Structure formats: structure tokens, C-alpha cells
Amino acid sequence: MFGLMQDRPLLISGIMRHVARFHGSAEIVSRGVDGSLHRMDYATLDRRSRRLARVLQGLGVQTGERVATLAWNGYRHVELYYAVSGMGAVCHTVNPRLTPDDIAYIMNDAADGLLFTDTTFAPLVAAVAPLLGGALRAVVVMCARAEMPAMALPPGIALLCYEDLMDAADEEFDWPEFDERTAASLCYTSGTTGRPKGVLYSHRSTVLHSMAVNAAAVMGLKPGDRALPIVPMFHVNAWGMVYAAMASGASLIMPGRHLDGASVANLMNSEGVTFAAGVPTVWLALLQHLRTTGERLHTVKRLGIGGSACPPAMIDAFAREYGVIIEHAWGMTECSPVGTYNTHRVMDGETEAESLSRRSKQGQALFGIDIRITDDEGGALPHDGKTSGNLQMRGNWVCSGYYGQEPGSALDAEGWFTTGDVASIDPQGQMLITDRAKDVIKSGGEWISSIELENLALLHPDVAEAAVVAAEHPKWAERPILVVVAKQGHDIDPEAVIGVLRGRVANWWLPDAVIVDSDLPHTATGKVSKLRLRQKYRGYLVERGI
Ligand code: AMP
Numbered sequence: 001m002f003g004l005m006q007d008r009p010l011l012i013s014g015i016m017r018h019v020a021r022f023h024g025s026a027e028i029v030s031r032g033v034d035g036s037l038h039r040m041d042y043a044t045l046d047r048r049s050r051r052l053a054r055v056l057q058g059l060g061v062q063t064g065e066r067v068a069t070l071a072w073n074g075y076r077h078v079e080l081y082y083a084v085s086g087m088g089a090v091c092h093t094v095n096p097r098l099t100p101d102d103i104a105y106i107m108n109d110a111a112d113g114l115l116f117t118d119t120t121f122a123p124l125v126a127a128v129a130p131l132l133g134g135a136l137r138a139v140v141v142m143c144a145r146a147e148m149p150a151m152a153l154p155p156g157i158a159l160l161c162y163e164d165l166m167d168a169a170d171e172e173f174d175w176p177e178f179d180e181r182t183a184a185s186l187c188y189t190s191g192t193t194g195r196p197k198g199v200l201y202s203h204r205s206t207v208l209h210s211m212a213v214n215a216a217a218v219m220g221l222k223p224g225d226r227a228l229p230i231v232p233m234f235h236v237n238a239w240g241m242v243y244a245a246m247a248s249g250a251s252l253i254m255p256g257r258h259l260d261g262a263s264v265a266n267l268m269n270s271e272g273v274t275f276a277a278g279v280p281t282v283w284l285a286l287l288q289h290l291r292t293t294g295e296r297l298h299t300v301k302r303l304g305i306g307g308s309a310c311p312p313a314m315i316d317a318f319a320r321e322y323g324v325i326i327e328h329a330w331g332m333t334e335c336s337p338v339g340t341y342n343t344h345r346v347m348d349g350e351t352e353a354e355s356l357s358r359r360s361k362q363g364q365a366l367f368g369i370d371i372r373i374t375d376d377e378g379g380a381l382p383h384d385g386k387t388s389g390n391l392q393m394r395g396n397w398v399c400s401g402y403y404g405q406e407p408g409s410a411l412d413a414e415g416w417f418t419t420g421d422v423a424s425i426d427p428q429g430q431m432l433i434t435d436r437a438k439d440v441i442k443s444g445g446e447w448i449s450s451i452e453l454e455n456l457a458l459l460h461p462d463v464a465e466a467a468v469v470a471a472e473h474p475k476w477a478e479r480p481i482l483v484v485v486a487k488q489g490h491d492i493d494p495e496a497v498i499g500v501l502r503g504r505v506a507n508w509w510l511p512d513a514v515i516v517d518s519d520l521p522h523t524a525t526g527k528v529s530k531l532r533l534r535q536k537y538r539g540y541l542v543e544r545g546i
Helices: 012-022 042-058 075-086 100-110 119-131 162-168 203-213 241-248 261-271 280-293 312-322 352-359 450-457 494-501 530-537 540-544
Strands: 027-031 037-041 066-070 090-093 114-117 138-141 158-161 183-189 197-202 226-229 251-254 275-278 302-305 325-331 338-341 369-374 389-395 417-425 431-436 440-443 446-449 463-473 477-486 513-516
Touching (some): 012 241, 027 075, 042 075, 066 100, 066 119, 075 114, 075 241, 100 119, 100 197, 114 119, 119 138, 138 162, 158 162, 226 241, 241 251, 261 280, 280 302, 280 312, 312 325, 312 352, 338 369, 369 417, 440 463, 446 450, 450 477, 450 494, 477 494, 494 513
Parallel strands (some): 066 090, 066 114, 090 183, 114 138, 226 251, 275 302, 302 325
Antiparallel strands (some): 027 037, 183 197, 325 338, 369 389, 463 477
């Protein structure tokens, strides 16, 4: 065949190469763990990333090997994103908010050879290290020699200093070319039943996702923008913002660990942030800070919100009180993560109420993603905006099989991935999440396993049946509440049930209320009907001001 176009692989290193060559003076500004600001241009970031690739070579990192990170959003973490993937290894971002047990499970499953960590996580790493199976050969602390924390590690795991390694390396490294279907990064999700599962992104899926996210109808970043990913880099690659911002030539402002309203407002105004993205809990804290202090946002034009449903009142408040547009998005780890986006536009003839209702939906599918809703037998349901069904997706950055499992094993016979969300889609293609079929709770952007809490509650000698469901919460979007039924002839002391859970799960997992009920609703097959329980108790905390 004649006249075909060039066939260049879509590689993550291509983003770094591009930004260094054409936007080398745009910058990455990072707030360190001590609150200080660090700034560096992209030309320097490229050189340091190549130097880091040399460090990784020196530490024996092989193609395809997993290199873990436990780190905040900052420039060293970005260096790792590019150096690890760019050299052909897999950047495995680990969520530090999980328990040491879950972190050890995830790191053992991934068989991470190295772990890079911020100084803040030294106690966590010390707790996790003895639980690891033997693949890990070194922990590298992302700091200078003077900041190195003391850390006791089991024999066979070396403790190294990031800047010492960087000082000892050179920059003689050219980003290699390889197949774009090579694995680039790995992220585990706890958003399903059972143990966390890994989603392995390829270079191709990552670059396509970055390009789609940069479309004008999505985040649409461009040179001169200053983008602030509040969403952590350990949450689905900060929703792709690190790649998307750099591919567009926008500067990156990295918040580190300081995500309270005052710190975020301060960073936004002092650094001239134009776009930021995060979960509703963070924006609620910002809104409260602005309202109580009277501070204004001087440069922010748009905020991307996802991870949990954005309350319409928040969309309205940011627009009316601060002139900031909220763009509501939906996605998941299995979708890299962005699947739908509610882009800003003004529609003729719409009332204010209609406009707010439209803007509150999770948006339209990105080009590259197809979505549909089905009934429980898998039959497609109409996109009429009224019918709700199981949300399915397929596309260029959707997981095919979980890490370690067969390709295609996460899909149905027609190649659709079932999200576990329940949604309606209107004739304009606007998707609205109406419920969740998966049995989990999402609190402040983090997952809580209802099944794990139920199993622990059943350890209490007075408890016959236990069910944990999500109740709405003004700050955390959702909080778990535990509904228990007593064994015949027994009385339940709610505090004693909490006592059984305490110490066995992270404190923020503890239910906000224990409700003693006479029985639980069941489905035809005898399972507890979470749907009916959720309906019954959804407003429990809000109504009582808990
Ligand atoms: P994760 O894999 O941790 O990113 O979580 C993905 C899940 O978060 C989705 O399957 C939804 O249940 C939920 N989610 C994400 N974005 C939204 C949103 N805008 N509204 C409601 N739920 C959301």
C-alpha cells in the first residue's frame, strides 16, 4: 500500500521530549512536605528525569519491572513518572491512605523491586517493609541527605537517598523507542468487592487519554495555563493531568500534602492557577475557607470535579459567588480514569434550574470512549434520560483484564466493561450516575469496604446480621453506617460493636452510626438488599446533623 502515514509509537517519553523542546521555560512549582515552594522549568525536569533513568539503570531496574511510589504531588514524583515509564519499566503508584496490610498485599502482588517514598511516609514504610515478600531490594527516600529520616528496614532492603543517587549519576540517557503497547504504569483499585486489583496502563492508552483530556470539550489545557492537580498522583495518575498539562505546554503547580482550604487558596492565588481538579470534599473545604475569610480567587477560571458526585449547590455557589465554572466529570481507575466530562456551555432557552440540572450530570463520553446502560440480563436500555441501568464502557483507555489476569477477562462477550455504577443517559448523551451496584462506600475520594466492616461486626457475640451502607455526608460525600440485627434474646450496645472494629481497620473506616434494627430487607435470593437499605438510611446522618 502506498502513501501511508508515519508510524511512530505513542510513548510517554514523547510528552517529555516535546515539552522540553517546545515549552522548556514553562515550569513545575511544588510545595514541599515542609510547606516551602520549589520551582523548576521543564527543560531542567527533562534533564533530571533522564538522570533519574540512569539512577534506575544503576539500581538494576529491568524492562517491565515494577517501581513503587508512596508520594505526594511534587516534582520528584513527576520525575519518577517519566523516568520509570520512559525507560520501559512500570511506575506503580501506591495509595498511602490504605492500611499497611493492604499496601503490603498490593506491593507483593506487583512484586515491586524498588520503593520511592516521601519523608512523611517513613513510619508507614517501616510498618509495611516487614510484611513484604522479598522482591523489594531498596527504599529510596525522595529528599536530600540532610533530610533523611531514620528508618529500620529488614535485612536485604537498602535505604537510599534520592538526591545522593542523583548527584552520583549523569544525564547521558536517550529515551528509548519501543512498542507503544508496553506497560507504563500500574494502579490498584479497591473500588470492587474483595482484595484490591491492579490496572496496568500502556504507553498507548496513556498518551491517547492525555490527548483526549486535552480536547477543548474536556480539560482543554494550553500554554499559559497553570494547572493544579489536587487529585493525588497515587489516584489514577492524578487523572492524567501530569501528562495532559505537559503535553499542552501548561505549567504544573503541585500542592504536596497541604490540601486544606487555606493552603489551596493561597497556592492558587500566589501561583496564578487557572485550572484545578479534585474530589468534592476538597472543593467544599475551599468554599468554606473563602466564605469565612472573604478571600477571593483571582485567577482560577475552572475547577474539574469528579471521583464522587458533585452536589448541585456547590456548582451554583462557585459560579455565583466566585465566577468559577465547575466541570463535573466521571471516571474510574479502570478507565485511566476520565470517561465522561460535562464541558461548560451556555444553552439557549434553558431556565436556570434546567441549566443547573444539566451541569450537575456527569457529562458526555469523551471521543475514544463509548458508554451504554443495560438491564440485569445485559440487554441495552434506551438513552431517554429516564431509564437507569448498569453503566458499561469500552474504548481506547479501558481495562481489558486486571493485572495478572487474561486479556479480555474483565469484559463481557461483546467487549464491554461493567463499571458497577448505575446511570441514565439522556438523548443529548449526558450521563447521570443514579446509584452504585458495587458494594463499597466512597468517603472523601477513598474507598471503604462494606463487606470487611460487616464481617468484623459479625464477630460481636450479640450481632446476628450486619449490613454497612453509605449515607450522604455534607463533607465526605458518603460515610459508612452500620445496621445490625440482634440475636434472639440479646441486646446490642452500639459502642461495643464499634469497639470490635476499632484497631482492626483504619480509624476513618469506622461507621459514623450503628443502628439497631429489628430486621434487614432481603432480595428474592436471600441477600441483604443494599438498594433498599440505602434508600431507607441515605439521609440518616444529614437529618441528625451527625
Ligand atoms: P476510582 O476507581 O477510585 O477512581 O473510583 C471510580 C468510581 O468512583 C466510579 O465507578 C464511581 O462509582 C465513582 N465516581 C467517580 N466519579 C464520579 C462522579 N462524578 N459522580 C459519582 N460517582 C463518581
